[in-house]
Amino acid sequence: MVAKLFLKSLLMWGKLFFTSFRCETCSKEEAKYRCPRCMKYSCSLLCVKKHKLALSCNGVRDKTAFVSVNEFTDLNLLSDYRFLEDVGRTADAAARHCFFKCLYFFQLYCLRNKARGCNIELKTLPVGFTKRRENSTTFNSMENKFYWHLKLIFPHCHAEYTLKGVPDDKILADILKPYIDPVESDPVVCQRLKIYTTSPQSDVRILMKIENRNRNSVRYNELDASRSLRDNLKGKVIIEYPTLFVVLKTLKNDMVVLGQGEHVFIFCYVILGYLSYLNNS
Numbered sequence: 001m002v003a004k005l006f007l008k009s010l011l012m013w014g015k016l017f018f019t020s021f022r023c024e025t026c027s028k029e030e031a032k033y034r035c036p037r038c039m040k041y042s043c044s045l046l047c048v049k050k051h052k053l054a055l056s057c058n059g060v061r062d063k064t065a066f067v068s069v070n071e072f073t074d075l076n077l078l079s080d081y082r083f084l085e086d087v088g089r090t091a092d093a094a095a096r097h098c099f100f101k102c103l104y105f106f107q108l109y110c111l112r113n114k115a116r117g118c119n120i121e122l123k124t125l126p127v128g129f130t131k132r133r134e135n136s137t138t139f140n141s142m143e144n145k146f147y148w149h150l151k152l153i154f155p156h157c158h159a160e161y162t163l164k165g166v167p168d169d170k171i172l173a174d175i176l177k178p179y180i181d182p183v184e185s186d187p188v189v190c191q192r193l194k195i196y197t198t199s200p201q202s203d204v205r206i207l208m209k210i211e212n213r214n215r216n217s218v219r220y221n222e223l224d225a226s227r228s229l230r231d232n233l234k235g236k237v238i239i240e241y242p243t244l245f246v247v248l249k250t251l252k253n254d255m256v257v258l259g260q261g262e263h264v265f266i267f268c269y270v271i272l273g274y275l276s277y278l279n280n281s
C-alpha cells in the first residue's frame with residue numbers, strides 16, 4: 001500500500017517535472033518521456049525512436065551505472081530498490097535450486113541405504129538416464145517398506161508394462177494376476193497376453209537379469225512367484241528398479257538361466273527374440 005502511494009506520487013511529480021522540459025529530439029513539443037539510459041527527453045514514440053537511432057541508444061536502463069550524490073534523485077532510489085529486489089529474487093531462486101538439489105541427492109542416498117538394509121544392492125544412474133527419470137520408487141519410513149517402480153516384460157507377446165508403487169510385501173503371483181490370470185486379468189491385457197493366460201500357470205517363470213555380468217554371458221535369476229517381492233529381491237543387484245521377465249518354460253529358444261541356487265538350468269526362452277525385436281523397433 002505504501003509502495004503504491006509512493007509510486008503514484010512519483011508519477012505525479014514526474015508529470016509536473018516533464019512539462020517544464022522540451023523534447024530534445026524535435027525541440028518543439030513538451031517532453032513526456034525520459035530515456036532510462038541516456039536521460040534524453042522525448043515528446044512521442046516517434047521522437048523516442050529517433051533518439052535511439054541517432055545516439056545508438058537501446059533505451060534499457062543501466063542498473064549499475066554510477067550516479068553521483070548530487071544527481072541522485074528519487075527515481076534513482078526507486079531504481080536501486082528494484083535492482084536490489086531483483087538481486088534478492090535471483091539469489092533466492094539459486095538458493096532454492098541448491099536446496100532441492102541437495103534434497104534430491106539426500107533422498108537418493110536414503111533410498112540406497114534403506115535398500116542395503118534389506119540386503120538389496122540398489123544402484124542409481126546419473127541424472128539424464130531414462131531409467132533414472134522413470135524411476136518412481138519410494139521408501140515409506142512409517143511402514144518400513146519400499147513402493148517399487150516395476151517393469152514387467154512378456155517376451156512371447158512383445159509386451160511390457162510399467163507398475164508404480166508396488167509394495168515390497170506383495171506376493172509375486174499377485175502382482176502378475178492382473179496380467180496372466182485367466183479369470184482376474186483385464187480383458188484387453190488378457191487378449192494381448194493370450195499365450196500366457198491359456199498356458200498352465202505352472203509353466204510361468206519369472207526371471208530377473210543378473211546385473212554386473214559380462215555382456216556376452218547374460219544370465220537370469222529365477223524368482224519365486226509364491227514369495228514377496230522383498231524376499232525375491234534379497235541379495236540381488238538392482239539398477240534403478242526391478243525389471244521382471246515373465247516367460248513360459250514350454251516355449252523354447254536359446255537362453256541360459258541361472259537358478260536361485262548355484263544350479264544351472266538351461267531354459268530356452270524367446271528372450272533373444274524379444275531383444276532382437278527391441279533392436280529392430
Ligand SMILES: [Zn+2]
Binds near residue numbers: 027029042044047
Ligand atoms: Zn519530439
Ligand SMILES: [Zn+2]
Binds near residue numbers: 040052059
Ligand atoms: Zn536514450
